[in-house]
Amino acid sequence: MAGYLVSDTRKVTTHRFIEMKQRGEKISMLTSYDYTMAGIVDGAGIDGILVGDSASNVMAGNGTTLPMTVEQMIYHARSVVRGVNRALVVCDMPFGSYQIDRHEGVKNAIHIMKESGCDALKLEGGEEIIDTVKGILDAGIPVMGHLGLTPQSINKFGTYAVRAKDEAEAEKLRRDAVLLQEAGCFSIVLEKVPSNLAGEVSANLTIPTIGIGAGGNTDGQILVVTDMLGMTKGFSPRFLRRYADLNSVINNAIGQYVADVKACDFPNEQESY
Numbered sequence: 001m002a003g004y005l006v007s008d009t010r011k012v013t014t015h016r017f018i019e020m021k022q023r024g025e026k027i028s029m030l031t032s033y034d035y036t037m038a039g040i041v042d043g044a045g046i047d048g049i050l051v052g053d054s055a056s057n058v059m060a061g062n063g064t065t066l067p068m069t070v071e072q073m074i075y076h077a078r079s080v081v082r083g084v085n086r087a088l089v090v091c092d093m094p095f096g097s098y099q100i101d102r103h104e105g106v107k108n109a110i111h112i113m114k115e116s117g118c119d120a121l122k123l124e125g126g127e128e129i130i131d132t133v134k135g136i137l138d139a140g141i142p143v144m145g146h147l148g149l150t151p152q153s154i155n156k157f158g159t160y161a162v163r164a165k166d167e168a169e170a171e172k173l174r175r176d177a178v179l180l181q182e183a184g185c186f187s188i189v190l191e192k193v194p195s196n197l198a199g200e201v202s203a204n205l206t207i208p209t210i211g212i213g214a215g216g217n218t219d220g221q222i223l224v225v226t227d228m229l230g231m232t233k234g235f236s237p238r239f240l241r242r243y244a245d246l247n248s249v250i251n252n253a254i255g256q257y258v259a260d261v262k263a264c265d266f267p268n269e270q271e272s273y
């Protein structure tokens, strides 16, 4: 695995996630949706890659994650898996694929695992889906939970604002986190919740929490890769740190290519047969 930026090139497993929490090592995660990006992300030493249903927004241009289908998630996850050697690959179960009942959820979970080759699945929700989570775990599939701002419920929430600011919702989140851990989940994403609450929940669990917009006291962090690389424009939530301005880099490169073609400068003799 030449080119890896980390010395430990062993494949990351769900057990390694838990070990990282035990020794106080923060877990790094990013999303990816395709082979080329996943290879770059994996090569840079990321611990986990989420094939997020945010593909709906950043790959397909939809306003929400709701339109994603099981077959579309399989296509993205299979592409990512082909590009990854080391990172744990987790695939989102899309809206509608696990909310109906346990039987349907387990069936779709097995289908995604078989067809994509990913390592684990992520589902949004707590108590209301716990029976399905248990069924998927019983089938031998590792599950990552997702609490707080769960984008598949955006039409119920009505806004992408911070969740669990009031005590009733915070208390439900605490309960849901424990339920998911007791069911056997290996990790839980906490999205857009107050930092204090995320820290408290993380301290009370033995499984790692992965935060996005949840402050620095979770056991790991995740960002959407196209956002942190500055490819997407016009999305600037407070929690997003941009590590590059790839939108400008790509724009300038393509502008230069267009100019070279127009000026008959590309291709030159060395670039021709």
Ligand code: KIV
Pocket: 031, 050, 051, 052, 053, 054, 055, 092, 189, 191, 212, 222, 223, 224
């Ligand atoms: O779909 C996604 O990208 C996610 C992350 C934001 C956690 O669920």
